[in-house]
Amino acid sequence: MSDAIVRLSGIYKSFAGVKALQDVSLTIEQGRIHCLVGENGCGKSTLIKIIAGVYPRDSGSVVINGKEYEDLHPIDSIREGIQIIYQDFSLFPNLTVAENIALNEELAAGRRFVNWRHVRRVAEEAIAQLEVHLPLDARVEEMSVANKQLIAIAKALRQNARLIVMDEPTSALTEREIRRLFTVIRRLRERGGIAFLFVSHKLNEVLEIAETITVMRNGQVVSSGPAEAYDTARLVFEMTGQRIAEKAYDYTPDLRSPALLRVERLSVPGALHDVSFELRAHEIVGVTGLLGSGRTELALALFGLLPIASGQIYIDEQPVTIHSVQDAIRHGVGYVPEDRLTEGLFLEQSIGRNIVVRTIDRLRNRFGLIEPKQVAQQVNDWISSLRIKVADPALPVKTLSGGNQQRVVVAKWLASNPRLMILNGPTMGVDVGSKNEIHELIKKLARDGMGLLVISDDIPELLQTCNRILLMRNGTIVEEILPRATNENELAAKLIED
Structure with missing residues (x-):
């Protein structure tokens, strides 16, 4: 079994008396694609923010790369190689693709003047890892949602990411763009040993990309195991607590009737x-x-x-x-x-x-x-x-x-x-x-x-x-x-x- 990058045990978190997480345990292993599923309000976002160090937990333990953290802060999470890609991507729309990818390194270097040659080289290296083509001089605001997703991943790779958490990454992507994203994810997992925590509502995509699945409901983990143990019916039942059998809308219009x-x-x-x-x-x-x-x-x-x-x-x-x-x-x-x-x-x-x-x-x-x-x-x-x-x-x-x-x-x-x-x-x-x-x-x-x-x-x-x-x-x-x-x-x- 692969080494665990993140191991959460018995996590509790409440907001103003409302229990958001109750006794949640989660293990994310190196080089694995782990999918986290559950309905809105089940606690997924809260759990992600605890991993990112944004929210402090009320109780429970957080172990990252074998080190237990009493108080995990965002900078600790980043230094341990955890990168969170939220739905808004956290990119600067008025900057170019290259500038967005290299910005953090330029700031960390503490230079008084930007080294534009270095900026371009950093961006080219990051894009090369993804094996995709992106126009480095284009402004991010001009890019499609799919390309913004790739820019965010490239930026994460330059931060020595060991775990990339993606929150609803395909919600605004077309079928072709989803296929390309999945190819990039699998390539980074296979060649770089990078782990992914993939949060999604699209169950067919979860079953396609996941190696491990964790299901949450009402702030608790309902089940967790290898993806092969799940199908759509089981995921729906565990997420909602009920069996949903949707019947297709089978209607044949009378072509002699006037069109609306x-x-x-x-x-x-x-x-x-x-x-x-x-x-x-x-x-x-x-x-x-x-x-x-x-x-x-x-x-x-x-x-x-x-x-x-x-x-x-x-x-x-x-x-x-x-x-x-x-x-x-x-x-x-x-x-x-x-x-x-x-x-x-x-x-x-x-x-x-x-x-x-x-x-x-x-x-x-x-x-x-x-x-x-x-x-x-x-x-x-x-x-x-x-x-x-x-x-x-x-x-x-x-x-x-x-x-x-x-x-x-x-x-x-x-x-x-x-x-x-x-x-x-x-x-x-x-x-x-x-x-x-x-x-x-x-x-x-x-x-x-x-x-x-x-x-x-x-x-x-x-x-x-x-x-x-x-x-x-x-x-x-x-x-x-x-x-x-x-x-x-x-x-x-x-x-x-x-």
């Missing part, structure tokens, strides 16, 4: 070319493709956020013009954006205000004043209807878990009674239990007569929720796929082929 939405030869310069499709009431149509395929641009064009150069949109078989968000809303179109934090929510505002923001004018009395009782009633109705787990609607929406935040975004749009909903990455960054509930909500909306366009590269999600899937490539639709006539491997192959 019909798009003919839609084009947006540099983004979409000659896009045509139909969507009927009760349908859930998926749209997928690699980054740059045009899938998000299609959503933005339909919602009035991208100018349409040519083509025609029909709603209820009537031609409509959508030049703005207001036009889209007037025609009964709702949009749940890809990034709920920056585009879908007012994070500092209350949960209730976020729910009613689209319909606040309807809640005014004949004197133009807002009726607090009506507002409270609408908020409570949507919280109950969508099963949003909230202690108090007056709390800021940022206090909710990812799954509950997503439900608030959906509630905001449902309150305005749309007939067509566009959902871009509807379950990005939410745990398996919340994911299942959101899927069931999507299916219920379709059964009730709504038409839904689901944009995603989560293959299991597409196969479970959609009755048809449109594959995009180079700004146009190249194929229509029926979920019942394919499987995950076949769809994945189509998604990444050139």
Whole structure:
């Protein structure tokens, strides 16, 4: 058995009397890929921050590279070769790729002037270890999420990393980018003996990359063992405490019925070319493709956020013009954006205000004043209807878990009674239990007569929720796929082929 880099025993941690971790033990071995899974709020993030020295533990022991630490500080963790790559990557967007990778070494050297030749050499050496190509002179803000992930790994390698902790590393990556990341992880494990602690909600990816799996629930470790001992059903049961058997949405529309939405030869310069499709009431149509395929641009064009150069949109078989968000809303179109934090929510505002923001004018009395009782009633109705787990609607929406935040975004749009909903990455960054509930909500909306366009590269999600899937490539639709006539491997192959 490999030597342990980190060994935690009997860890307890509470915040204001709330038990975040209870008797947690975890061993991470050298040169192993260890996956940590669990629903939002199960204690994963707290555990990572204890390993990083950010949070002090209440009790228990922390041993790193054979040395026990009474008080572990972030600098101790870094010196022991532990590097944490959080979801925001902790990079400087206004600096170049090379500057980000070499910055820590330049600071440590204490030079009065930057040695640019040394900066470039350090960056080239780090990138060479990954065996990928990255433009060293490009600013990080210009890079894709996948390349930012690689830059963060390269930066960690220059800090003599022995353990790299990756928090939800694939949440915003396409299928091809995930494959490349996994190749890099395996290469570093095999050649450099680097260990990885991989935290993810995507269970199919966990089962693909993991050598060891630890499952957490309610602040405790439920089980831990070799990846071969787990399958999706066992992971879901141990994470949630219940068996979730999601049934695919099998619906065959009547092609003689009028289309709720019909798009003919839609084009947006540099983004979409000659896009045509139909969507009927009760349908859930998926749209997928690699980054740059045009899938998000299609959503933005339909919602009035991208100018349409040519083509025609029909709603209820009537031609409509959508030049703005207001036009889209007037025609009964709702949009749940890809990034709920920056585009879908007012994070500092209350949960209730976020729910009613689209319909606040309807809640005014004949004197133009807002009726607090009506507002409270609408908020409570949507919280109950969508099963949003909230202690108090007056709390800021940022206090909710990812799954509950997503439900608030959906509630905001449902309150305005749309007939067509566009959902871009509807379950990005939410745990398996919340994911299942959101899927069931999507299916219920379709059964009730709504038409839904689901944009995603989560293959299991597409196969479970959609009755048809449109594959995009180079700004146009190249194929229509029926979920019942394919499987995950076949769809994945189509998604990444050139």
